[in-house]
Amino acid sequence: MGEQLAFYALSALILGCAVIVITAPSAVYAILFLVLDFLFVAGLYVVLHAQFVAVIQVLVYAGGIVILYLFVVMLVNLKRPPEAQRDRRRRSRLGVALSAVVLVEFAAIALYGYVAPEAGPAGGGLSFSNVERVGWLLYTDYLVPFELASMLLLVAMIGAIVLARREL
Amino acid sequence: MIDLIVIPLLQIVFVLTGVLIVVMYLVLLERKIQAWVQVRFGPMRVGPHGILQPVADVLKLFVKEDITPVKADKWIYTAAPIIVLVPALIAFAVIPFGSSVSLFGKKISLAIADVNVGLLYIVAVASLGVYGIILGGWSSNSKYPLLASLRASAQLVSYEVAVTLTFVSVILSAGTLSMVGIVNAQYNSGVWFLFVQPVAFVIYMIGGLAETNRSPFDLPEAESELVGGFHTEYSGMRFALFFLAEYTNMIIVSSVATTLFFGGWLPPFPNLKALAFLYYVPSWIWFTLKTFLILYLFLWIRATLPRYRYDQLMRVGWKVLIPLALANIVVTGVVKVLLGR
Amino acid sequence: MPAEPTAPQPMFDTDELVINMGPQHPATHGVLRVVLKLDGEKVIDADVVIGYLHRGVEKLSEHRDYNQIVMLTDRLDYCASAAANLVYCEAVEKLLSLEVPRRARYLRTVLAELQRIASHLVWVGSHAMDIGAVTVFLYALRERELVLDLFEEFCGARMTYNAMRVGGLPQDIPPGWDKRVLAFCAVMDEKIAEYETLLTHNRIWLDRTRGVGVISGREAVAIGLSGPPLRASGVRRDVRKDEPYAAYSEFEFDVPLGANGDTYDRYLVRIEEFWQSTRIIRQAIEGLPEGPVLAKVPRMIKPPAGETYHANESPKGEIGFFIVSDGTSTRPYRCRVRPPSFCNLQALPRLVRGHLVADVVAVIGTIDIVLGEVDR
Amino acid sequence: MITQTHYLVLSTVLFFIGVVGVMTRRNIIIILLSIELMLNAVNINLIAFSYHLKSEIGQVFALFVICVAAAEAAVGLGIILAFYRNKETVNIDEMNLMRW
Numbered sequence: 001m002g003e004q005l006a007f008y009a010l011s012a013l014i015l016g017c018a019v020i021v022i023t024a025p026s027a028v029y030a031i032l033f034l035v036l037d038f039l040f041v042a043g044l045y046v047v048l049h050a051q052f053v054a055v056i057q058v059l060v061y062a063g064g065i066v067i068l069y070l071f072v073v074m075l076v077n078l079k080r081p082p083e084a085q086r087d088r089r090r091r092s093r094l095g096v097a098l099s100a101v102v103l104v105e106f107a108a109i110a111l112y113g114y115v116a117p118e119a120g121p122a123g124g125g126l127s128f129s130n131v132e133r134v135g136w137l138l139y140t141d142y143l144v145p146f147e148l149a150s151m152l153l154l155v156a157m158i159g160a161i162v163l164a165r166r167e168l
Numbered sequence: 169m170i171d172l173i174v175i176p177l178l179q180i181v182f183v184l185t186g187v188l189i190v191v192m193y194l195v196l197l198e199r200k201i202q203a204w205v206q207v208r209f210g211p212m213r214v215g216p217h218g219i220l221q222p223v224a225d226v227l228k229l230f231v232k233e234d235i236t237p238v239k240a241d242k243w244i245y246t247a248a249p250i251i252v253l254v255p256a257l258i259a260f261a262v263i264p265f266g267s268s269v270s271l272f273g274k275k276i277s278l279a280i281a282d283v284n285v286g287l288l289y290i291v292a293v294a295s296l297g298v299y300g301i302i303l304g305g306w307s308s309n310s311k312y313p314l315l316a317s318l319r320a321s322a323q324l325v326s327y328e329v330a331v332t333l334t335f336v337s338v339i340l341s342a343g344t345l346s347m348v349g350i351v352n353a354q355y356n357s358g359v360w361f362l363f364v365q366p367v368a369f370v371i372y373m374i375g376g377l378a379e380t381n382r383s384p385f386d387l388p389e390a391e392s393e394l395v396g397g398f399h400t401e402y403s404g405m406r407f408a409l410f411f412l413a414e415y416t417n418m419i420i421v422s423s424v425a426t427t428l429f430f431g432g433w434l435p436p437f438p439n440l441k442a443l444a445f446l447y448y449v450p451s452w453i454w455f456t457l458k459t460f461l462i463l464y465l466f467l468w469i470r471a472t473l474p475r476y477r478y479d480q481l482m483r484v485g486w487k488v489l490i491p492l493a494l495a496n497i498v499v500t501g502v503v504k505v506l507l508g509r
Numbered sequence: 510m511p512a513e514p515t516a517p518q519p520m521f522d523t524d525e526l527v528i529n530m531g532p533q534h535p536a537t538h539g540v541l542r543v544v545l546k547l548d549g550e551k552v553i554d555a556d557v558v559i560g561y562l563h564r565g566v567e568k569l570s571e572h573r574d575y576n577q578i579v580m581l582t583d584r585l586d587y588c589a590s591a592a593a594n595l596v597y598c599e600a601v602e603k604l605l606s607l608e609v610p611r612r613a614r615y616l617r618t619v620l621a622e623l624q625r626i627a628s629h630l631v632w633v634g635s636h637a638m639d640i641g642a643v644t645v646f647l648y649a650l651r652e653r654e655l656v657l658d659l660f661e662e663f664c665g666a667r668m669t670y671n672a673m674r675v676g677g678l679p680q681d682i683p684p685g686w687d688k689r690v691l692a693f694c695a696v697m698d699e700k701i702a703e704y705e706t707l708l709t710h711n712r713i714w715l716d717r718t719r720g721v722g723v724i725s726g727r728e729a730v731a732i733g734l735s736g737p738p739l740r741a742s743g744v745r746r747d748v749r750k751d752e753p754y755a756a757y758s759e760f761e762f763d764v765p766l767g768a769n770g771d772t773y774d775r776y777l778v779r780i781e782e783f784w785q786s787t788r789i790i791r792q793a794i795e796g797l798p799e800g801p802v803l804a805k806v807p808r809m810i811k812p813p814a815g816e817t818y819h820a821n822e823s824p825k826g827e828i829g830f831f832i833v834s835d836g837t838s839t840r841p842y843r844c845r846v847r848p849p850s851f852c853n854l855q856a857l858p859r860l861v862r863g864h865l866v867a868d869v870v871a872v873i874g875t876i877d878i879v880l881g882e883v884d885r
Numbered sequence: 886m887i888t889q890t891h892y893l894v895l896s897t898v899l900f901f902i903g904v905v906g907v908m909t910r911r912n913i914i915i916i917l918l919s920i921e922l923m924l925n926a927v928n929i930n931l932i933a934f935s936y937h938l939k940s941e942i943g944q945v946f947a948l949f950v951i952c953v954a955a956a957e958a959a960v961g962l963g964i965i966l967a968f969y970r971n972k973e974t975v976n977i978d979e980m981n982l983m984r985w
Contacts, residue, residue: 063295
């Protein structure tokens with residue numbers, strides 16, 4: 001019973017915050033609600049017994065990436081007064097139409113493509129501690145993707161530094 | 169039902185009130201120690217030897233007028249101090265204050281929640297605290313606090329990397345992420361991790377100093393440079409929240425240091441038979457003793473060392489601490505493989 | 510036709526930020542206002558605004574007779590008023606070509622050196638506090654109390670002493686005063702060693718001061734620096750040696766010199782001057798001659814027509830008095846002060862350019878200025 | 886009972902909100918935020934399947950998604966900073982020149 005309550009509460013909050021993120025007038029509000037959204041998603045992961053990914057989500061996503069965004073938003077808005085960065089025409093009709101098309105595609109895929117067996121109850125706790133098994137998998141079966149990911153991060157770091165430097 | 173809801177609630181209430189009281193008296197302790205170092209008395213007026221000074225401070229901050237700057241962003245301006253304080257308080261959930269104590273017949277463990285990702289939880293929660301500082305500076309809508317908040321957040325983020333890397337090397341030697349597990353690992357190995365990981369301890373303490381904006385890294389609210397740092401525009405209760413958060417962070421850093429490096433609630437030499445009598449002292453007394461020892465270190469450093477400049481502070485963070493922490497991880501890994509443990 | 514590529518403007522976020530280190534700022538040692546033009550954290554340009562403490566000392570002195578002006582000179586550099594008294598009285602004595610008794614000259618030297626120690630104590634305290642070492646400030650002021658007690662015993666005041674008259678000293682020293690001065694020197698030597706342990710080899714102190722506010726010897730002379738900031742750049746200029754006054758010619762002491770003229774060298778020079786001052790005081794007290802402390806001076810001093818400039822080595826630098834008397838009245842026609850703080854302050858924009866905001870605070874501390882002397 | 890389709894519906898709606906965000910907003914930073922939302926929707930799906938099929942591979946993959954998102958955010962913001970430095974704007978309509 002507790003799990004059901006948690007799921008519905010969390011998903012309602014997640015979707016609510018997501019809507020606010022894309023309709024927020026000022027960028028800082030959008031970022032704040034994005035952080036809130038990520039925290040609720042992390043809560044959802046805990047409900048799904050994925051503690052490690054939940055903590056990483058809070059640490060890396062909410063605690064790292066979105067701070068990057070906040071920095072840039074603050075640097076960008078430094079000179080102009082807050083009102084100037086309101087998006088006047090944010091509810092453009094064309095955009096809504098295009099996203100409706102995407103929704104229709106999704107519905108089509110869901111109906112025809114994926115005929116899942118009657119989805120059994122998502123159950124069955126995971127005995128061994130979640131952290132150990134994720135770690136175990138990460139360093140045995142998925143070692144190569146792990147190294148590739150670290151290379152990717154290195155390249156991204158260098159790229160970001162080169163792009164953002166003032167005098168090259 | 170009772171074990172699931174009532175006891176944790178009691179634990180939480182007890183820990184939070186305990187922390188808030190300790191924080192209040194930590195402020196007094198700091199002023200007294202700094203005064204003692206500087207050949208003066210410190211607060212003596214309120215109550216005998218200034219004992220009631222924290223009460224006076226809290227009352228003053230309650231009563232003082234809460235000014236909001238005119239063009240400040242009202243919502244974020246109010247939320248910022250809360251965003252700084254809440255992560256500092258919720259990090260206490262995983263800290264094991266002691267092994268266990270039996271009250272009215274029931275065995276209650278002194279760690280509120282023994283989560284298997286304990287240490288990562290603390291780092292994750294600590295990284296959320298940065299938001300309050302950035303938003304605090306940004307929403308006060310004036311030049312000084314904005315610059316100071318940018319500097320403070322850059323400092324926090326870069327030292328967080330160093331502190332997380334020291335945690336990795338401790339996890340390597342402990343084998344588990346959960347805090348209670350780490351203390352048990354120190355019990356089984358019979359020696360505190362301070363001696364197993366001395367380098368990690370030093371890096372952690374320096375990182376901890378920088379994480380809590382304490383001297384010699386207390387640049388953000390360095391009076392002599394930018395006026396008052398990111399909480400210039402704050403007054404009254406909101407300023408008290410920032411102040412409270414700093415000291416709570418200090419307590420967290422020292423209690424994590426106690427758990428990780430000084431063997432949580434274990435007496436000095438855990439399984440040395442000759443010192444078995446030390447076990448008669450209840451576990452949480454050992455924990456408090458060691459935490460206050462490290463807190464004293466914090467206060468002592470503040471009274472003696474001058475302050476780093478911003479670029480030197482970043483240089484130490486990136487060019488000294490992080491490479492050292494990485495090297496320490498590699499060394500720990502190699503030693504662990506060689507010893508085959 | 511694509512638009513011709515525009516040069517990337519200077520960094521967009523904090524370009525040309527102008528920050529006001531306003532009149533009341535904890536690190537500006539009084540009412541000095543520094544307008545900083547910043548690019549991000551680096552200081553592009555600094556503009557000094559003074560005048561907040563202008564009381565018109567020079568104009569006032571034109572309406573007072575010679576012995577009343579001594580009271581005005583106290584309030585020039587309120588951290589080192591004995592030095593200002595000394596240089597004024599000696600300038601007038603030079604006008605009157607009056608011979609001051611030897612005991613008075615010895616005692617004046619002792620007072621001047623005690624004042625140097627007190628002024629340097631204020632300097633080391635506030636300089637260290639600006640860079641973060643708050644404890645040194647408390648220790649320094651604890652020692653300064655001892656000096657103030659000695660002055661209070663001699664002339665009844667703690668800061669504005671009015672301790673000298675034209676022709677010598679108003680009264681002789683109280684019995685046992687010299688013993689207490691020697692006791693103070695013993696205490697002082699041990700305390701200076703304490704500061705050295707706290708700061709001189711402190712890793713963070715070195716980082717914050719070495720290589721900050723560097724100025725070469727020739728440039729320092731060109732700008733008109735004097736005192737410890739000048740000597741730290743390697744220029745051997747000490748008025749006590751070059752044009753000895755009071756009884757300095759009879760004592761031997763050496764003049765500390767710096768090598769590369771940065772904040773750390775200025776710190777070392779002043780710390781060394783502590784040692785030299787106690788050394789001079791000991792020699793003066795041991796060799797204190799007997800005799801009167803005040804020369805025969807007519808009640809109403811009316812110096813012959815003429816003008817003179819006389820300079821002394823105050824703790825801040827070379828302090829000079831230029832007095833013009835028209836020979837008829839008992840009041841000086843013109844009494845101009847050459848304050849060391851004012852001249853040293855000129856170097857602030859030059860020293861600070863290219864450094865960070867935190868260094869501005871360190872540089873203001875190291876040139877050791879007092880606004881009373883700057884604004885007069 | 887919470888079944889797998891609940892999680893699928895949740896992540897689809899979240900993904901859709903992200904798409905709306907990308908399509909309708911002018912400010913490029915909000916667009917990047919919406920992309921983060923879409924990535925999060927994908928992550929929810931991965932973790933839900935990992936829980937449903939009782940194997941951690943989904944979670945490992947979610948970690949990689951987070952890593953890619955971090956890289957993308959860093960470089961994306963670098964580009965925005967460089968662009969803003971020359972054009973003083975973050976409005977996407979004014980980004981219509983290939984070379985300036």
